[in-house]
Amino acid sequence: MLAILPRWNIPDPGLHRLLGEMLDPDRKILAALERVVPLSGKRIADVGTGIGYFPMLLARRTGRTYGIESDPSLLAAARQRASASHQPNIRIVEGDAHNLPLRDAAVDIVLNGRIDPQDGALPAIAESLRVLRPGGRLVVIGYYGRDDLSSLFEPEIVAHARAATQRRTGWWLRNGFKIKVVHTRLDLRDPAAAREILPRVFGERGRTYLETDHPPMPELKLALYHLAKPAVSPEVRRSR
Template sequence: MRRSAALLRAFLREQTDPAHTYGLLARDAADQVERHHPLSGATVVDVGGGAGHFTEEFRRRGARAFLFEPDPAELHADDRRPHGAVLADGYLLPLADGAADVCFSSNVLEHVADPQTFLSEMVRVTRPGGLIYVAFTNWYSPWGGHETAPWHYLGAARARARYRRRTGREAKHTLGENLFAVHVGPTLRQVRARPDVRIVSARSRYWPFLPGAITRVPLLREIATWNLLLILRRCP
């Protein structure tokens, strides 16, 4: 409960204090990775890591971490671009097969038009026995519409219009352009059907209790999961 409350408070400060929010989220994510794979000495690929908060946290823990980000604006946000960051598309990473011990992606999958191809590329660059960490905000989550939430439940266009009226500016995210409706059930079925990975954990990323049970209940999981965390092991 303390962890979930701290993350919620941080998210409420995201617009005014992004360094605090993403610094806390990076430490939390690194803790989750280390439960399944040591970071010290590991090669970690951070796909779509924005300004590099996650990459920097992995490096602090002894990993050889590399950031691949497709959006120049995100890469240079807050003048935080970490050394060695690469402008690259997650659909076609400039890496050899099996180059990474850990392939990491936080809150990116809902921003790509073809999640299956994106996941396949993450699997490709992960060595056999390596770890794949994928977390995303599902569309029917209370935060599914991002800055327009929770009004996206009434329709994406209506939610954007309300945001424009309330703030006097356009929302950053547009459904079908840079935000896509990704769902828990179909994603779990697609991953389970893959012969090249096995699921280590499928759980709500932030839910304070029984986080794995929520994802096993159809319909309820689409709302209550809030943010789906998949930890996968690359099969030999």
Template sequence: MTTLLPRIMRALDQFHATHPWDHNAHYHRWMLRQLPRRFNRALDVGSGSGDFARLLASRAGAVHGIDVDPTIVDRARGLTDPAAPVTFTVGDALKEVPPGPYEVITCVATIHHMPFSDALTCFRYHLAPGGTLVVVGVYRPQSLSDYLIVAVAIPANVAMACIKNKGRKAPRPASMTAPTRSATMTFADVVRDAHQALPGARLYRRLFWRYTLVWHRH
């Protein structure tokens, strides 16, 4: 299966190029369900085009989005209502985060661009007591169970693309225009390092090449 998988993934990438849909946005509603109904300050790391930051703003007094890509930050600002309690800045989330603490910190498909343990330590430092950290990440398949999930995800991905695009070719959403990088850590690596940095963190493998992490600071 490991020799056939690259060929299948290349074919899937070609299909996805003309029938795109945002795998990360698929988890946005799930992420909101992990959070309080109201909170004061939130930080969205790797905020991209600002889709999730704007969702957070429906519950927060203030939301700060940070991303290293100035082009996508400009796009996020242009897509955001000036009256919304959201600000976006260009910067390195491990060095240039505005001082917290934050009751909510989120990070969607971005943490694999950073030193993983350093990022979790940084998030823990900025998270207020009683606060919640929610991460949606990507990982490198390695185990048999990983590949079984991939086998399910491939046809599910095609079906979702057809449903969301109504079977037609479609332009790439703004949320999918930021630079991307492949994951290097396996899910086992992620679990090991996460439990060292954040004792009690809950991690699960998900469909569409994602995992989730939720941690509450006591």
């Protein structure tokens, strides 16, 4: 989940927890996800789950929910949180986007925050489609840009996000994805938490941002890049 923010690759469960509390306090990602694909009773795989943010958030409304993580420290933290939650439908398992520990057609929805819009990600997309049931949906949660926090990112990251989301030539649409923009916010009202998080995520730009006049809850535009797996056609069903 925390690869939503470019450069966030620090396997520190404590910092992941803090950022999870700061990101999207209005739960707009969850509301947008529900509009893209109904969640009730669905089997879900969250790839790159980190400390299990989305499984914890979704478990009360979904069916079996898998949190898949490759980093040992984050995996251990996610398993501990899942055990403490007493949610029997959560399973935290080891794996990565290129080798999902699930059988074919195992889930209805795959969430992934670690697919970058470039052709090198196509094998990971194919692996997600493998574990989806016909009619299921892959949802990539990623950065969209054009927001209050664009100045914090390296220019090439902002340019890459903008190019990938162009309506005619962008990578996402060229590869069959639809785009749902989500106007979230980053909660910086706790100065101590902001001072701990922003320099770790954004480096010197984060420090500079905190030293200037800034909104307490700046807008962060994310997007749900979603792709449906084709359903089995009526002709195929009749031929079985």
